[in-house]
Amino acid sequence: MTTTPDGVGADVAVHAAERGGAGGDLLFVNAAQVVTCAGPARARSGAEMRDAGVHEGWCVAVRGDTIAAVGPQPEIERAVAGATRVDCRGCIVTPGLVDSHTHAVFGAPRAGEHEMRAAGVGYMEIARRGGGIHASVRDARERSEDELFALARARLARLASYGSTTVEVKSGYGLTVESELKLLRVVQRLAEEGSGPRLVATWLGAHEVPEEYRGSAASRASYVKVLTAEMLPAVVQQQLATFADVFCEPGVFSTDESRTILRAARAAGLRLKLHADELEPAGGAELAAQLGATSADHLAAISDSGIRALAQSRTVATLLPGTMLFLGRTRHAPARALIEAGVPVALATDFNPGTSPTVNFPLILTLGVSQLHLSAAEVLIAATVNGAAALDLADRVGQLTPGFSADLAVFEGHDYRELPYWYGDRRCKGTWVRGKACHPSDLPVL
Ligand code: NIG
Ligand code: FE
Numbered sequence: 001m002t003t004t005p006d007g008v009g010a011d012v013a014v015h016a017a018e019r020g021g022a023g024g025d026l027l028f029v030n031a032a033q034v035v036t037c038a039g040p041a042r043a044r045s046g047a048e049m050r051d052a053g054v055h056e057g058w059c060v061a062v063r064g065d066t067i068a069a070v071g072p073q074p075e076i077e078r079a080v081a082g083a084t085r086v087d088c089r090g091c092i093v094t095p096g097l098v099d100s101h102t103h104a105v106f107g108a109p110r111a112g113e114h115e116m117r118a119a120g121v122g123y124m125e126i127a128r129r130g131g132g133i134h135a136s137v138r139d140a141r142e143r144s145e146d147e148l149f150a151l152a153r154a155r156l157a158r159l160a161s162y163g164s165t166t167v168e169v170k171s172g173y174g175l176t177v178e179s180e181l182k183l184l185r186v187v188q189r190l191a192e193e194g195s196g197p198r199l200v201a202t203w204l205g206a207h208e209v210p211e212e213y214r215g216s217a218a219s220r221a222s223y224v225k226v227l228t229a230e231m232l233p234a235v236v237q238q239q240l241a242t243f244a245d246v247f248c249e250p251g252v253f254s255t256d257e258s259r260t261i262l263r264a265a266r267a268a269g270l271r272l273k274l275h276a277d278e279l280e281p282a283g284g285a286e287l288a289a290q291l292g293a294t295s296a297d298h299l300a301a302i303s304d305s306g307i308r309a310l311a312q313s314r315t316v317a318t319l320l321p322g323t324m325l326f327l328g329r330t331r332h333a334p335a336r337a338l339i340e341a342g343v344p345v346a347l348a349t350d351f352n353p354g355t356s357p358t359v360n361f362p363l364i365l366t367l368g369v370s371q372l373h374l375s376a377a378e379v380l381i382a383a384t385v386n387g388a389a390a391l392d393l394a395d396r397v398g399q400l401t402p403g404f405s406a407d408l409a410v411f412e413g414h415d416y417r418e419l420p421y422w423y424g425d426r427r428c429k430g431t432w433v434r435g436k437a438c439h440p441s442d443l444p445v446l
Contacts, residue, residue, distance in 0.1 A: 025083035026062040026406075026435065028093050029073060029446070032414040034058040035094045036070055036400040037381060043316050043344035043389035044381050052377040053400075054416050060093055062406040065434035070400050085446035086430075092416050094380065095400050096165025096197075096407035096431055097361045098387030101273075101297050101318050103204075103352035104159070104169045105152045105183045107139035110353045114326075123327055123355065124251050124279070133173070133208040136353055140173035140183065149186045156196040158359040159351065160439040163409040163428040166198040166388070166397055168348075170245055172207030177231045180205045184240035198407065198433055200391045202273060203241035205231045206253050206261050224257055228264040236268045242392075243294065245273040248284045255283045262291050271392060277302045278323070289313035295346065295390040299333040300324050307334070311341040316390040319382075320350035321367035322358050335372035346386035347379060362411075366423035376417040406435035410443060 028034075036053035059073040061080045069076050113126050113135075126132045140148065152169070159167055169187045174180035184201055191199040205227050213223035235241050244265030248258040262272050271294050276284025278298035285306030288296035296310060297318040310317055319333040338345050347368050350356040358364075361383060368379035388398030396405050411419055412427040419427070430441025 027080055027083040027085045028060040028088050029085050031088035031091055031093045033092045033416055035416045037095050037384045038399050038401045041395045043386050045342050045344040049378045049381045052380040060400055062435050065406055067400055067402050067404050067406050069402055087444045087446050088410050091410045091429055092413050094409050095384040095398050096409045097163045097383045098166040098398055099164045099348050099361055100168045100346055100387040100390040101348035101350050102167055102169055104155050105148055105186050106136050106173050106353045107143050110135060132354055134211055136173045137175050141179045145182050145185060149189055152186050160197050160431050162360045162362055162426060164197055164361050165407040165431050165433045168200040168202055168391055170202040170204040172204030175210040177234055180231055188240055201241045202243040202245050203235045204245045206246040208252060227261055232264055232268055243273050244270040247275040249278055250280050250282055255287055259287055285310050288315050294392055300331055307337055307341050310343045316346050316386055317343045318346040318348050318390050320348055321371050322364050323350045323356045326356050332371050335374055344386050345382050346390040347382040362419055363424055365420040369420045376420055379420055408432045
């Protein structure tokens with residue numbers, strides 16, 4: 001057993017030993033409720049978010065890596081013979097959760113900064129003093145790829161243990177060509193290993209202007225040049241990322257710099273995401289809409305014109321209320337106004353060492369209800385179908401519908417509203433990705 005900064009070695013050893021067994025035909029039976037999230041294979045908006053498809057007396061049949069049938073249990077049981085029956089008594093079956101925004105490849109935690117903020121030093125001030133993202137960058141540059149791989153693997157197992165079956169992972173703690181490629185190779189190796197959640201890689205070389213380029217406007221500009229002329233071509237050539245992202249925020253990358261970087265990324269064949277209007281409104285949402293980004297993320301400080309711009313676009317608004325909670329901020333993204341304007345809303349953890357060190361996606365659903373004023377059905381759609389849409393995966397992930405990938409999560413409870421209700425608890429009893437057990441299941445097999 002290897003010890004990690006999170007002390008998760010033992011947990012992971014169990015995961016590795018128990019994995020790989022399943023993969024045949026499965027029948028998830030006796031669930032108190034099956035929540036299908038079935039419907040159009042695209043981002044849901046407005047009233048569509050209010051229907052999560054909650055059914056009692058239903059079961060789910062899986063054939064290989066695909067959902068084969070979903071419906072009333074006696075009917076499905078008659079049609080499917082010889083499958084392994086997973087007993088979901090006292091549980092709710094849902095699509096596996098889709099966590100569409102994380103920074104899961106990093107080294108050490110940054111617990112000291114948490115305390116500094118409590119004492120009144122702000123997030124951006126900590127960064128100006130060389131902490132924040134800079135601290136994680138110094139740390140990640142020094143670590144070997146294998147070390148980062150072991151840490152990320154353990155952390156992804158923890159994400160899966162709370163119900164996540166798809167996880168987007170960004171680079172962004174390297175900020176040199178070599179170290180960004182190292183972080184993305186970690187994601188690629190984890191995806192190839194295939195034992196944890198489904199992974200989607202995002203290049204975030206524009207997470208911060210590295211310390212060695214902060215001296216002058218000219219040196220800042222030369223980092224943007226490194227990003228577009230050196231780092232981006234290498235990432236694309238080695239096929240290490242699907243998306244490009246930029247931290248667009250006053251004091252980090254300006255709207256103009258973000259536009260330059262994202263246009264180059266789009267021209268090179270990457271799809272786009274944007275850290276937009278997280279702490280101050282700076283036209284990030286408008287830029288994401290204008291560039292046709294797949295998602296605009298954070299948005300706690302979005303302006304009215306930003307909401308209008310998203311409403312006229314196909315961009316998903318990915319809200320990260322765990323970040324605001326952990327930073328001790330009281331302002332949350334205007335989720336209701338976004339939904340009322342017709343913008344599809346997704347939720348995600350933003351799992352990272354600075355602003356959201358949580359692997360507990362259901363806790364984010366709690367915040368979705370308690371802080372963002374969404375209903376239980378809305379947070380479930382936000383964490384499944386709309387999370388999938390924020391990764392351009394809505395045609396195969398995020399629903400319990402025949403033909404979709406067999407990605408499921410089983411949670412203890414009798415009513416789907418208990419998922420956001422038991423806040424902070426780990427109610428997840430098992431997850432399956434492409435029909436294979438991912439988080440070891442405590443459920444009896446009949
Ligand atoms: O999404 N905002 C920028 N990036 C992360 C924080 C990263 C860090 O502090 O290490 C976020 O909040
Ligand atoms: Fe983030």
